[in-house]
Amino acid sequence: MDFIKNDLDLAPRSVVLGVARDFAAALAETPQFKAFEQAAGRFRQDQEAQQVMQAYQQKQHALRALLMLNAVSTEEQAELERLHHVFVTHPIVQNYFEAQTELASLCQTLGDALSESIGLNYAAACGVSCCG
Amino acid sequence: MQTDLIPVMQEATEALIRHLLASEAFINYQQAQSHLHQDTEARALLDQPAQLQANLRKKQANGGVAQAEIEALRELQSQVQRNHTITAYAQTQQAAVNFLREINNEISQLLGINFASFANHTTC
Numbered sequence: 001m002d003f004i005k006n007d008l009d010l011a012p013r014s015v016v017l018g019v020a021r022d023f024a025a026a027l028a029e030t031p032q033f034k035a036f037e038q039a040a041g042r043f044r045q046d047q048e049a050q051q052v053m054q055a056y057q058q059k060q061h062a063l064r065a066l067l068m069l070n071a072v073s074t075e076e077q078a079e080l081e082r083l084h085h086v087f088v089t090h091p092i093v094q095n096y097f098e099a100q101t102e103l104a105s106l107c108q109t110l111g112d113a114l115s116e117s118i119g120l121n122y123a124a125a126c127g128v129s130c131c132g
Numbered sequence: 133m134q135t136d137l138i139p140v141m142q143e144a145t146e147a148l149i150r151h152l153l154a155s156e157a158f159i160n161y162q163q164a165q166s167h168l169h170q171d172t173e174a175r176a177l178l179d180q181p182a183q184l185q186a187n188l189r190k191k192q193a194n195g196g197v198a199q200a201e202i203e204a205l206r207e208l209q210s211q212v213q214r215n216h217t218i219t220a221y222a223q224t225q226q227a228a229v230n231f232l233r234e235i236n237n238e239i240s241q242l243l244g245i246n247f248a249s250f251a252n253h254t255t256c
Contacts, residue, residue: 011154013231019151020235024242026144032135033243102135104250109135110145111251117149118158118232119165125229126236126248 032099032106039099042092049092056083148235157224157231164224167217174217181208 011019027033043049059080066072072080087093111122137145152158168174184205191197212218239247 009154010156010159011151013155016151016155016231016235017238019147020238021242023144023148024239024247026140027239027247028243030138030141036245103245106135106137106141107247107250108253109137110141111248113145114149114152114251118152118228119162120225120228120232122232122236123248123252123254125232127233128246128248128252 027106027110030106032103036099036103039092039096043096046092049090049096052083052087052090053093056080056087059083152232152235155231157228161224161228164217164221168221171217174215177208177212177215178218181205181212184208 060067063072063076063080066076088097114122153162184201188197188201188205191201236246236248
C-alpha cells in the first residue's frame with residue numbers, strides 16, 4: 001500500500017495538539033483521575049502521612065550505601081522494614097496507592113490503544129523507562 | 133489489567149488516533165515503513181549487521197575474531213547508512229517519535245502527571 005500525501009487529509013500540528021488537549025480533558029473527567037487527584041491532595045496535606053513517608057525515605061537514604069553492599073545490620077534492616085510497613089499501611093498512603101493503580105490501569109489501556117493503532121510503543125517512544 | 137473505557141474517553145482516544153495518523157509526521161513514517169516492507173534488499177541489509185555482530189560476539193568470547201571480519205561488519209554498517217530506504221525509515225520514525233513526545237507533553241501539562249509514565253506497563 002502506498003500513501004499519497006494529500007493536503008486536504010493532512011491534520012495540521014496545531015489541530016492534533018488541540019485534539020490531544022481534548023483527550024487530556026476527557027481523561028481529567030474520568031472517575032479514576034478525579035479519585036487520584038483527591039487521594040494525592042489528601043496525601044500531600046496529611047502531616048502524619050508525610051511524616052511516615054519522610055521517616056522511611058530518610059532511613060532508606062541513610063542506609064543506601066550499605067544496602068548496595070549488602071552490609072546492613074539485622075537491627076537496621078528490621079528498622080527499615082518496620083518504617084516501610086508503617087508507611088505502606090497508613091490509610092492515607094494506601095488510598096493514594098490504590099488510586100494511583102486504578103489510574104495507571106486506565107492510562108495503560110489508553111496507551112495500548114494508541115500504541116496498537118499508531119505502530120509505535122507510546123510509553124517507550126516518549127522515553128519512559130521502568131522508573132518513569 | 134484492562135479498564136473499560138467510558139464512551140467520552142473512547143471517542144477522545146479514537147479522535148487522537150485518527151488525527152495522529154493524519155499528521156505529516158505519521159504519514160511520512162507510514163510511507164517510509166511501507167517502502168521498507170516492499171524493499172527486500174533493504175530488509176535483508178538491515179538483518180545482516182545484527183547477524184554478523186552476534187557471530188562476532190561468539191567468536192570474540194572464544195578469542196578469535198579476524199580483522200577481515202571486523203572490516204566486513206564496518207562495510208555492512210556503512211551500506212546500511214547509505215541505503216536511502218533505511219535512512220528514510222529511521223529519520224521518519226524519529227520525527228514521529230518527536231511528535232509523539234510533543235503530544236505527550238501537551239497531555240501531561242494539562243493533567244499535571246506524566247501520562248506516558250502512567251501508561252507504561254514496565255515496573256522496576
